[in-house]
Amino acid sequence: xxxxxxxxxxxxxxxxxxxxxxxxxxxxxxxxxxxxxxxxxxxxxxxxxxxxxxxxxxxxxxxxxxxxxxxxxxxxxxxxxxxxxxxxxxxxxxxxxxxxxxxxxxxxxxx
Amino acid sequence: xxxxxxxxxxxxxxxxxxxxxxxxxxxxxxxxxxxxxxxxxxxxxxxxxxxxxxxxxxxxxxxxxxxxxxxxxxxxxxxxxxxxxxxxxxxxxxxxxxxxxxxxxxxxxxxxxxxxxx
Numbered sequence: 001x002x003x004x005x006x007x008x009x010x011x012x013x014x015x016x017x018x019x020x021x022x023x024x025x026x027x028x029x030x031x032x033x034x035x036x037x038x039x040x041x042x043x044x045x046x047x048x049x050x051x052x053x054x055x056x057x058x059x060x061x062x063x064x065x066x067x068x069x070x071x072x073x074x075x076x077x078x079x080x081x082x083x084x085x086x087x088x089x090x091x092x093x094x095x096x097x098x099x100x101x102x103x104x105x106x107x108x109x110x111x
Numbered sequence: 112x113x114x115x116x117x118x119x120x121x122x123x124x125x126x127x128x129x130x131x132x133x134x135x136x137x138x139x140x141x142x143x144x145x146x147x148x149x150x151x152x153x154x155x156x157x158x159x160x161x162x163x164x165x166x167x168x169x170x171x172x173x174x175x176x177x178x179x180x181x182x183x184x185x186x187x188x189x190x191x192x193x194x195x196x197x198x199x200x201x202x203x204x205x206x207x208x209x210x211x212x213x214x215x216x217x218x219x220x221x222x223x224x225x226x227x228x229x
Contacts, residue, residue, distance in 0.1 A: 036215035038156075045205055045219040046156065057217065089156055093214045099169055100214075102156040 003101035004029065004090055011109040017078040020106045022090030023071060028101055030071035034093035037066060037075045040105075041086045049088075050075060077108070085110040113137045115206050115220035123200075123227050129193040133206030133220060140164050140187045144209035146216065147180060147191045149202040157202075161209060162189055196227045 005023040012018040022029065022037075029035055035053045038046035048057050050066035053073065063078045073092070077084055090103040119131035133145070146161040160170035162180040170178045174193070182189040193200060203224050207216040 032214075034214040038216075045222050046216070047219070048215060048217050051210070051215040051217075091156075091215070096169070097172060099161070099171070100158045102158065104155045 003094070003098075004092060004103035006088075006090060006103040006106045008104070009107045009109065011111055012077075012080045013111045014080050014082065016080050017076060018080060018108065019077075020075045020088055020090075020108070022073040022075070022092075022103050024073075024092055024094075024101070025071055028092040028094035028098075029068065029073050031095075032093045033068065035066065035068060035073040036091045037064075038089045038091065039084075039086045040089065046089060080110050082110050084108060113208060113218045115208065115218060117204060117206050117220045117223040119223065119225070121224060121226060123196055123225060124229050125197055125227055126195055129191070129196050129200060129204075129225055129227075131191045131204055131206075131223065131225070133189050133191075135187045135189075135208075138208075140182065140184055140189065143211060144213050145182070145189045146207045146209055148205045148207055148216070149200075150205070150222070151199075151202040159191065159193075159204075161213075198227050201225065201227045 037050040040046045053068045054066040094101045114136045116134045123129045141164045144161045147159040162168045177194045179192040203222040205222045206220045208218040210217045
């Protein structure tokens, strides 16, 4: 069982917006603004999409945005495109010992 | 552009030690933190541990007794050893760079599948 809880799957039609939630505890998500999100296409390595809750690395579309409220972080993808279909993982810093914990992943299907 | 490449045996026998190396190109290993992450087939990601170029390490508490991560700055490489492996250690193993703040993984290797089987 993963430390962070994500829905197993979400879906949306092209052009729509979807949100993926990531629920942790006061020891990880709720205590640090250090949540990151990764996109993983089948057979590929994860790719950083969002870091420190809401920051986008260079080259990442502004259709991807992140936020956090309490112990839950969220990734929103607007203007869904076919290439957004992938697995998405959240990750949170959890202190110097545990260090980081991942969510179980969410499969995004673009209908 | 930073690139990471994992290498090592794709098949390891139960109870033996898994050994992988990550070669870094496009940047010196003499900065940042360098990490190993694994993903069992069809499952999610699990952080294994990290090493700083100067040698300090931090390991996932659930794997700590079996994991050793080392660095060879002369070769721009870092390595993973996981002892006493079982079938549960079968996974794609990724090496990755932690950003300068140490809280997210900004560059990843392509991953290498290691199967534990006799």
